[in-house]
Structure formats: structure tokens, C-alpha cells
Amino acid sequence: MLTNLRQYEAVDDVACRPVQPHELAAVAELRWRWVQELYGMPDTTLDEFAPRFVAWARDAKSSHRCMVMVRDDVVIGMAWLAITQRVPHPRAIERTSGDVQCMCVVPDERGHGLGGELIEAVLMWASDLGLERVTVHSSDQAVPMYSRHGFEVSPRLLQVEIGQSHAG
Template sequence: MDDVVIRSSRPEDMPTVADLRWRWSVDEGGAVPAVQGGAYRAAMVAFATAHPDSHRCVVAVRDGVVLGMAWLALTERPPTPDRPGRRLTGDVQTVYVHPDLRGGGVAGRLVTALLDVADELGVERTSVHSSVAGETLYRRLGFGDARLLLQRPPED
């Protein structure tokens, strides 16, 4: 898909990014929204505006239309005596490609762009909580199992 451009998101992209997330969660996933679409769009715009340093978004654009997204959440680590300037950790989140672009490598290009951002920022570890469908993509991009990376899910 040579006609698809991967780039950093811009503030004016956020309503469309919100619409993609809505499509993924509500239209395709069957989630019951807690708010109407306009309120959700406003919440996404507010979130992106409030978190430019901790959350980076890249988008896939074809013919001027945003049709894919991926986010990198960044967390600073406390300093240690041997590394007082300890670096960030990153978490790949909310990777979605519109059905019109699926199967053409766009998701891989989005995640690769996020990994480039992580590398530029000196992120020492990048993780992802993958879906079953996405596992092959992430493994192909160098993600692997970490024996001591544990999680505690919320109580049911």
C-alpha cells in the first residue's frame, strides 16, 4: 500500500482517531458506549491535548483520510543510584486499521513507526498487550515473552 502515509498525528486528526476507536469498539466489537459519539470525540481530543508528552499517536493516511492509528504510552522510571537519568518505558496501545486497509502491512508500519519514536526517545523497554490476532505481527517485529513481566488484572 504505497499510497498510505504513516505520520505523527496532528491535533486536527483526533476527531477521526476517535471515530476509528469508536468503530473498533462499538461498531465492530459490540461495546455499549457510555457516551454519545460527539462526547467521545471531545474526550479523545481533550486526552490528546492533555497528554502530548506521555502519549504519542501515529496515523495511517490515504488520500488525506486517517484510516489507521497506533499509540505509544510513555512512563518515566524512577532513578536508580547507578542510573540517575533512567529512561522511559513504552507500551504500544490502541493499534487499529480500518478494514479497507487491512492485509496490506499497514499495522506493521504503524507499530514500526512507534518503535522508531521509542528508539528516538531512548525508551529502554517497550511492551504490548496483544490480541490473539496481533501476536504474529508483534513477534515478527521483535516482541517476545518476558518471563518476569507479570500483570494483575482487575477483579471481576
């Protein structure tokens, strides 16, 4: 667990750091608005979603860590690091890996390198936590950004969409 909640320096007057409990409602709103932007109006209102999201975030804090990007105490970006325990290996009993989830920056702040700064902060955090590797399931639009920050396509990382029709 990260014991020193240091700030991960970003550009300009922006800082990246682990979310503070009082910021979870702002993170919930950012998530709700991001879903609205991508898929249209969500099935639930923001007023219904936010308290449920905050409760989830508090309950999931051992497995899901949120890094926020703030300017003047306003959350302008977020990235979640889902942490998974891995099966012990004879050379390493304690093993963990991470997955970047729900990475976004508010629309007015995009295109200025802030997403990359947020990814760099998450990767430093993952290193501080001693994670073996970090993965991401990216949108096509964000692949170049992740690639610029060290993510590579792996021919051995496979997935299947559960709930979708598939043979087998």
C-alpha cells in the first residue's frame, strides 16, 4: 500500500495525486458525464448515481485506487488503478498487477498533454506499489497516447467478451 501520499507533479498549475475522500462526489460526476459524452444519457440520474458510486469507491479502496488531476482544487481528470493479486510464483510469493480503468480528462482540458501526465502519475504510483505490470483496455482514440507512455500491444494478452455470443 502506498504510505506516502506524495503528489505526482504534472504540468502548469495542475497536480496529480490520490483522490481525497471529499473529492469522490466530483469523481462520480466526472464518470457520469464521461458516460453521457460517449453513449448518450445514462439510465440513472447524476443524483442517483453519485451516492452509489461514492459508496462503491469507499468499499473498493483496497482493490481500486483513484488518481485525480486537480487544478485549483477542482478535479479535472481521473484514472483508476485496479489492483489484482496474482498467483504466487516460486520466485515471488507476493505478486500484484494493475489495470488502468476509467481514465479521462474533462473536455475543456483535452489536447494539452494532461492525459499523458495523468498516465505517467498512475505508472509512478504502480511502481511505488510494486506492481509487476499494468494493462489498459483503451479506446481506439487513446491508443496513441498510451503507446507514447510505454504501453505496447501484447500478442499473449487475450480476452473474451462474456455475455456476448461466442462459440465454444
